[in-house]
Amino acid sequence: MTRTPRARAVVAGSLVALLTAACGSSPSKSSPNSTTFTYWTSGWTPAQIDALDTAFDKAHPGLHAKGQYIASSDEYLPKVIAALKTDTQPTVLLTQNPSDLPEIEPSGKLIPLDGKLTTETNGLYPGIKNSLSYKGKQLGLALGGAGDIVLFYNKQDFKDAGITGPPASWTELAADAKKLSDPAKKHYGFYVPLGEAEWISWEWEALLAANGGTLLTPDGTKTAFNSPAGVKSLATWVDLIKNNSAPTTSFAQAGSFDGAPAFASHTVSLLIDGPWAVPNFQKAGIDFGVALFPKGDAGTATSIGIGVGALLKTTQAQDDAGVQFLKFLASPAEGAHLTAQSGGLPVDPSQLKQPELQTHIAGDPYYKVFSDNEASGVVRPLTPAYNAVSQALYTEISKALQDKETPADALANAARKGDSALSNQG
Numbered sequence: 001m002t003r004t005p006r007a008r009a010v011v012a013g014s015l016v017a018l019l020t021a022a023c024g025s026s027p028s029k030s031s032p033n034s035t036t037f038t039y040w041t042s043g044w045t046p047a048q049i050d051a052l053d054t055a056f057d058k059a060h061p062g063l064h065a066k067g068q069y070i071a072s073s074d075e076y077l078p079k080v081i082a083a084l085k086t087d088t089q090p091t092v093l094l095t096q097n098p099s100d101l102p103e104i105e106p107s108g109k110l111i112p113l114d115g116k117l118t119t120e121t122n123g124l125y126p127g128i129k130n131s132l133s134y135k136g137k138q139l140g141l142a143l144g145g146a147g148d149i150v151l152f153y154n155k156q157d158f159k160d161a162g163i164t165g166p167p168a169s170w171t172e173l174a175a176d177a178k179k180l181s182d183p184a185k186k187h188y189g190f191y192v193p194l195g196e197a198e199w200i201s202w203e204w205e206a207l208l209a210a211n212g213g214t215l216l217t218p219d220g221t222k223t224a225f226n227s228p229a230g231v232k233s234l235a236t237w238v239d240l241i242k243n244n245s246a247p248t249t250s251f252a253q254a255g256s257f258d259g260a261p262a263f264a265s266h267t268v269s270l271l272i273d274g275p276w277a278v279p280n281f282q283k284a285g286i287d288f289g290v291a292l293f294p295k296g297d298a299g300t301a302t303s304i305g306i307g308v309g310a311l312l313k314t315t316q317a318q319d320d321a322g323v324q325f326l327k328f329l330a331s332p333a334e335g336a337h338l339t340a341q342s343g344g345l346p347v348d349p350s351q352l353k354q355p356e357l358q359t360h361i362a363g364d365p366y367y368k369v370f371s372d373n374e375a376s377g378v379v380r381p382l383t384p385a386y387n388a389v390s391q392a393l394y395t396e397i398s399k400a401l402q403d404k405e406t407p408a409d410a411l412a413n414a415a416r417k418g419d420s421a422l423s424n425q426g
Contacts, residue, residue, distance in 0.1 A: 036064040037318040039092035039325065042076040043307070044069060056328050063321045073097055077104075084109055084312075091322040093310045094143065098131070101139040101310055102384040102425075111311040112137040116323050120330035123348040128306055131379035134220070139382060140308035141326050144335035144351060145342035148302040149206060149274050150373050151294060155287045157269040166270075166291035170210070170236055173270065173294050177245035180269040186247075190270040191259040192237045194250035196398050199257040201390040202380070203272055204397060206303040207233045209378045210296030215389070216381050221422055223389060226415035229297070234407035238400055263288075274305075275343070275370050290369045293376075304377035306347060345371055388421030 041049065049067035056065045071079050073096045080100065083089040084107045093100075104110045113121070114137060121129055121141065128142045151173075153166045161180050167173040177189025193200045205215055213229030216222065240246040251262035263271040264284040271277075272293065281288050293302045309329055311322045328334055336354030339346045343360075346352055352361070352371060361367045380386055396414035399405040405413070 034062045034064055035317045035321045036066055037091035037314065037321045037325070038066045038068060039094055039309075039322070040068050040070045040076075040080070040090045041094040042069075042071060042073045042096055043094075055334070056325060059328060060321075060324055063324060065321075065325055076100065080104060081107075089312045089314065091312060091314045091318045092325055093312060094307065095310070096307045098140060098306060098308045098382055099380065099384070099386050101308065102134045102382055104310075104312075105134060105137075105139060109313045110139060111313055111319060112139065113141060113311060113326075114138045116311075117141055117326060117330065120327060120348075123330075123350055125304070125347065125349065125374045125377060127304060127374075127377040127379050128347050131306070131382055132308070134382045140310040141330055142347040143307045143309055143329060144338035144347055145344035146304050146306045146339075146347050146374070147274050147276065147344055148304045148370055148373055148377055149203060149272050149293065150302065150369055151291045152263060152271045152273055152277070152281065152288055153291065154263070154266070154269040155289055166289065167294055168291075169295040170207070174236070174240060174243075174245065177240060177270060178243060181245045183244045186267065188247045188268050189245045190240055191251065191262045191268040191272075192240055192246040192401060193257055193259055193272075194248070194398070194401060195252050195257055196391075196394050197252070197257040198387070198390050198394065200394040200397055202303050202305075203258075204233065204237070204393070205378060205380075206272075206293055206301045207236065207296065209301035209303075209376075210293065210298060212296070212298035215378075216383070216422075220381055220383050223415045223418040223422065225393065225418075226411040230411050231407050233296070234397060234400055234411060237397075238403075238407055241401055242403070275345070275366070278364075278366055290366045292369060292373050300373065300376050302373040302377040304345075304374060304379050306379055345374060349375075383422070383425060385418075385421040385425040389418040392417035392421070 053065045053067055070076060076095060077100045080093060089109060101110065124142055132138050132140050151166060157180055163176055163179065167176045173190060180189035181187065193203055208225055208230055211229040211233050213227050213233065214224045217224050241248060247267060251259045253261050258273050259271055260273055260277045260280060262268045264280055292300045309326050311319060313319065332350045332354055335346065335348055336351040336357035339351055340357045340360040351357055392414045396410035400407050400410035
């Protein structure tokens, strides 16, 4: 039995039926003194929803959770907004896109979680905790089953080059990549992500953080990446390409820009990627290891992707029940369950101590590196302008990597576009 927000499924039934359920209709098992509330998800299967509902109801007599799969991640937000306009919204939203929340906030129906889930919020990894607020209010709570990025390296290539272990810093990585590269044979040390996609911004944000930079100012009103830390971070990638230590051909495939095919095909010896890539590299028969994201001037870092739960205004009784539901999802045992079943990472380090997750970790020799790196992770900022900022950034990064602009000019141009989007957000 599994329950994971990373799975995809389609539930039969019309939107009308779903919206009717969202109004708080009670199943036959409800008593006059019980409270039934609805939650919407963009990722769980019917079986997973049923299992979660049963587990919550058992732990909370008198409260009944009624889950509904609404739409895939890309179609989720429009349906939520439509429901808000007609007062047919559920009590709880479970979304894979935290950026949905600031889009919903202007409706006045998104309930801030400040003070309602203090213990659960304080237990989160720092970077995750710091990503949940918008305009000074906590809009959501992170769910177990996160993902981050670390350094993959080809052990045989390192052995053949006389390199004893993975690079701990970007300075060491540049030196190792040079040793590992043989352009004549079209083999390179490191893969720099090429093209124009959000993945490129997301991966680069980890390098920016490692050098002590931030994407936005603390109040989220302006970009902050056009800085000495930003210029150094982008120059690091540019120099790897100029030094023939990285390919100039993109290995984006089927909409994915992480460059995994470059590592799987033995075109490169080093790659930044996430836990989702592990099965493919194992299938390719590569003898590989993983290491923490290389250190910059400020230490190591990583970029973390999360799903979140949020609370919407329905009735007072349903809203109170919704808070209990979020607490349940964030409990160490349930959080560990969601994490283990998704194959993802914990959002709270206490989940690592739970037996179910420990069993999962025991069968995965790479897991500890991914979870260790979370302590220094950063998460996409919660702002409705994030997509515009990211697009400005990856577009200009691409120009710098193609030697059409200097790193300084590229970041200055991206900052102008990003600041314009931020000034118009909402």
